Amino acid sequence: MLNVLLVDDDIEFTDVAANIIEFLGHQVSVAGNLKEAYEWLDSQPFEHILLDFMLPDGSGLHLVDHLKKMGSTAQVTFITGHPSVKGILAEISGPKMDYLVKPLQREDIEGALSGKTKVKKVPKTSAIKRHFDCLIGESAPMQELYLMIERVAKTSANVMLMGSSGVGKEVVASAIHKASQAQGQLVTTNCGALSKELIGSELFGHEKGAFTGAIAKKDGVFERAENGTLFLDEVTEMPIDMQPNLLRVLESKKVIKVGGTKEIPVNCRVVSATNRTMESIAQDNILREDVYFRLAVFPITIPSLRERKEDIPLLAKAFLEELNTENACQYVWTEAQLERLSRFDWPGNVRELRHSVHRAFIMSDPTGNEIQLPSTFESPFSLSQKPSNNVAAGQTIENVEKELIRITLEKVDGNKTTAAQMLGISTKTLYNRLHAYGDFAE
Amino acid sequence: MSSEEIITVNKLVHDARSPLNRISMNAELIKLILENDMPKEKGIQAIDKIISACQECSNTLQILSSQHGGKQHG
Numbered sequence: 001m002l003n004v005l006l007v008d009d010d011i012e013f014t015d016v017a018a019n020i021i022e023f024l025g026h027q028v029s030v031a032g033n034l035k036e037a038y039e040w041l042d043s044q045p046f047e048h049i050l051l052d053f054m055l056p057d058g059s060g061l062h063l064v065d066h067l068k069k070m071g072s073t074a075q076v077t078f079i080t081g082h083p084s085v086k087g088i089l090a091e092i093s094g095p096k097m098d099y100l101v102k103p104l105q106r107e108d109i110e111g112a113l114s115g116k117t118k119v120k121k122v123p124k125t126s127a128i129k130r131h132f133d134c135l136i137g138e139s140a141p142m143q144e145l146y147l148m149i150e151r152v153a154k155t156s157a158n159v160m161l162m163g164s165s166g167v168g169k170e171v172v173a174s175a176i177h178k179a180s181q182a183q184g185q186l187v188t189t190n191c192g193a194l195s196k197e198l199i200g201s202e203l204f205g206h207e208k209g210a211f212t213g214a215i216a217k218k219d220g221v222f223e224r225a226e227n228g229t230l231f232l233d234e235v236t237e238m239p240i241d242m243q244p245n246l247l248r249v250l251e252s253k254k255v256i257k258v259g260g261t262k263e264i265p266v267n268c269r270v271v272s273a274t275n276r277t278m279e280s281i282a283q284d285n286i287l288r289e290d291v292y293f294r295l296a297v298f299p300i301t302i303p304s305l306r307e308r309k310e311d312i313p314l315l316a317k318a319f320l321e322e323l324n325t326e327n328a329c330q331y332v333w334t335e336a337q338l339e340r341l342s343r344f345d346w347p348g349n350v351r352e353l354r355h356s357v358h359r360a361f362i363m364s365d366p367t368g369n370e371i372q373l374p375s376t377f378e379s380p381f382s383l384s385q386k387p388s389n390n391v392a393a394g395q396t397i398e399n400v401e402k403e404l405i406r407i408t409l410e411k412v413d414g415n416k417t418t419a420a421q422m423l424g425i426s427t428k429t430l431y432n433r434l435h436a437y438g439d440f441a442e
Numbered sequence: 443m444s445s446e447e448i449i450t451v452n453k454l455v456h457d458a459r460s461p462l463n464r465i466s467m468n469a470e471l472i473k474l475i476l477e478n479d480m481p482k483e484k485g486i487q488a489i490d491k492i493i494s495a496c497q498e499c500s501n502t503l504q505i506l507s508s509q510h511g512g513k514q515h516g
Contacts (some may be wrong), residue, residue, distance in 0.1 A: 012495075016467040016488065019471055101463040102462070103459060104463055104466060106467075
């Protein structure tokens with residue numbers, strides 16, 4: 001069951017749509033304008049928002065901005081009756097955003113709420129295999145990951161996903177949910193985005209009047225993921241003093257709503273994720289040991305992109321195929337471009353690769369079919385992790401010294417006095433070296 | 443057709459889509475009611491809404507026809 005917010009100013013439409021959504025087994029709240037929608041969002045979390053593009057007091061995009069500021073992970077599906085808006089929505093839609101064009105049918109709503117409309121974006125002719133409908137890669141580390149997903153999906157064990165930022169932890173959580181063939185929904189919440197005051201209500205729900213602003217009874221994520229999967233993203237960012245409450249639920253499989261007294265039995269697999277390392281979890285006192293062992297019954301470390309470089313061409317092709325399909329384009333990669341993408345380290349992992357492909361797609365000449373890669377892929381993250389030198393076994397001392405002088409001069413914009421100080425040699429010695437190498441002669 | 447006329451036609455097309463959307467959704471609701479053996483009163487209400495939306499859609503098309511139909515064929 002999903003908690004759905006329907007925002008549209010056509011009351012007759014919202015009446016009948018709410019009936020259908022309830023019939024499909026979801027809980028629905030209705031807002032006729034942005035103001036009412038904000039009030040609903042402040043009072044309870046929603047997993048899915050069906051949103052009219054043009055509302056009496058503003059655009060649906062204002063609500064998307066509001067959601068971003070709130071740190072909401074809700075899926076948004078725009079509903080529009082303006083054919084001209086369709087193109088704009090196709091541009092901005094992404095993994096968390098989709099769109100439908102009126103007149104709607106029941107299966108449109110059913111598809112949007114189950115996330116099936118996104119599948120339409122995958123080209124029908126794609127030769128790239130998507131494991132569990134979402135994971136791409138045929139490298140050995142990914143084969144190992146697929147095997148782990150398959151094995152753990154057959155059990156009800158809680159899984160902790162580890163890996164650096166951008167490796168696709170949410171996608172792996174979705175793969176586990178899919179492979180488990182669970183009857184319930186995959187419910188996602190980001191523990192890092194919730195304030196200390198709201199986290200109890202988000203996880204366990206609250207009774208009406210439990211605290212100021214609790215205008216209605218609300219189910220927590222454990223209840224909403226009944227017979228399904230609960231994905232707790234950034235679990236290590238949960239305040240340590242809230243963790244005993246989480247432990248109690250994990251041990252007893254029962255929740256008590258904030259302000260309530262009744263124990264409610266819950267049944268869901270918990271998949272949690274963190275980008276902290278094992279050492280950091282152990283040393284920094286961010287996760288209680290007992291909570292860790294309950295959550296990480298089956299820990300999975302997702303390989304970084306640099307550990308599976310052979311998958312880079314496949315991923316780049318898949319991302320470009322998706323963009324081509326969405327925008328009715330025919331761009332193709334050259335072998336040299338794929339080779340260049342494979343050589344880069346991608347410290348931001350698959351997310352950074354996708355971002356770079358998207359950027360290249362936007363920058364490419366619309367009259368041709370050749371994708372244009374930028375001269376550099378550097379992001380703030382790649383800069384911080386860029387190797388400081390190119391020293392490798394087998395190089396001569398002279399070459400290493402030459403390279404060191406070159407990068408030092410580059411760093412100080414060619415100022416030889418500063419460069420000499422940084423290198424720990426006199427300015428005269430630096431000039432002698434430069435003279436000897438010839439390359440840097442003025 | 444001038445840009446002003448295009449805007450007016452687009453608005454009228456949008457106005458026609460809203461009742462079409464209600465017709466489609468109410469028809470889906472009736473299907474659900476019949477498939478699940480639910481009380482027929484709710485189904486009758488949905489049918490009334492479809493009839494009313496058909497009338498609204500027809501009025502919008504009439505405006506569209508009277509304002510722009512002549513020019514297309516003239």
